[in-house]
Amino acid sequence: MKITILSAARPNFMKIAPICRAIDAARQAGKSISYRVVYAGARDDASIEPSLFSDLAMPAPDGYLGVEAQGQSAVAAGVMLAFERELDAHPADVVLVVDDSTAAMACSVVAKKRALKVAHVIAGTRSFDMNESREVNRTIIDAIADTLFAASIGANANLNAEGLSGNTIVVGNVLIDTIRYNRHRLLQPVWFDTLGLRKGRYLLLTLNRRDLLQKRTVLQGLLQSLLSRVGDDVPVVAPLHPYAEEAVRSLHLHAPGLHLLPPQSYLHFGFLINQALGIVTDSGNIAEEATFCGTPTLLLNRYAEHPEVWRTGTAELVGEDAEALSQSLGRLMRGEWKHATLPERWDGRAAERVVGALLE
DSSP states (O other): OEEEEEEOSHHHHHHHHHHHHHHHHHHHTTOOOEEEEEESSOTTOTTSOTTHHHHTTOOOOSEEOOOOOOSHHHHHHHHHHHHHHHHHHSOOSEEEEETTOHHHHHHHHHHHHTTOEEEEEEETOOOSOTTSHHHHHHHHHHHHOSEEEESSHHHHHHHHHTTOGGGEEEOOOHHHHHHHHHGGGOOOOTTTTTTTOOTTSOEEEEOOOHHHHTOHHHHHHHHHHHHHHHTTTSOEEEEOOHHHHHHHHTTOOOOTTEEEEOOOOHHHHHHHHHHOSEEEESOHHHHHHHHHHTOOEEEOSSOOSSTHHHHTSSEEEOTTOHHHHHHHHHHHHTTOOOOOOOOTTOSSOHHHHHHHHHHO
16 A cells, blocks of 8 residues: 655644654554655745654655645645646555645545545544635545544544544544654753743743734734733743744834744754643644643634643633633633643554554
């Protein structure tokens, strides 16, 4: 069995790495299975730091589609044409995609039209808002995929409601496989002591959603609420991409305790998640990793693609509401955070289940 695994963006590699290891283990056990990792972007993509693949203990991509287009339609068209060429040069039996990017959707369509099997990892997540591009993408992928690997019972219920229960397998969350595998390998950044930080006595702030960053008044209210609540005693560490850092700097906040930093490597960033007093983020992936690490998380979203992070995990949904953020921060600072438990099947074996199902 030849599997082509598509990565559409840097966060996808965290979910692909354990699948690669599981396939390697199956092949070493005598199974007839191989894989080829293909990245939708360019070989010199600035978002992919040189240390990423060694940090994740996985090989670098075997191929690059080289698509750098802007806009959903341009991306889809570019990826479809490039993926056709990729499959012509390197035939596959199964195309495996993760998450819900436009590139993942485009590759799924190409594979299906070539009568190849399509497997979707992290299937069944829903926002129930078809005005969101990602919701359109994930709905299309799930509708045409041959095998749907759901991370949770809730995601499986979404697929059942859409009549897709016949090809669904609840495997657990592959992202958790990665943080479990790497927790003992996490590295303290060299600047940690220089900034005078202490484990368990800083907040981690991340901002990635462009729609939130463009709402200057909302963003300013959220950050002022955050900084006024924690005061000068608890530093706020914010590793941000350039576009997010620019948005924050444009607000001209007076905040000596706010440390704006460049993006961190996987092992350094994982250390920051693991050792933080709490996290303020708009990233569902970070909320999932923080739940595994037991770190309280204030999620600046109105929903979580994996609701278990707030139903049983360490996260709370505060949306874009500065007052809700302030109240949740107050509970965190007083040590009154809710009791949390690990969601079902967050046992580090999701990738094994994925590969086992593919081999059956």
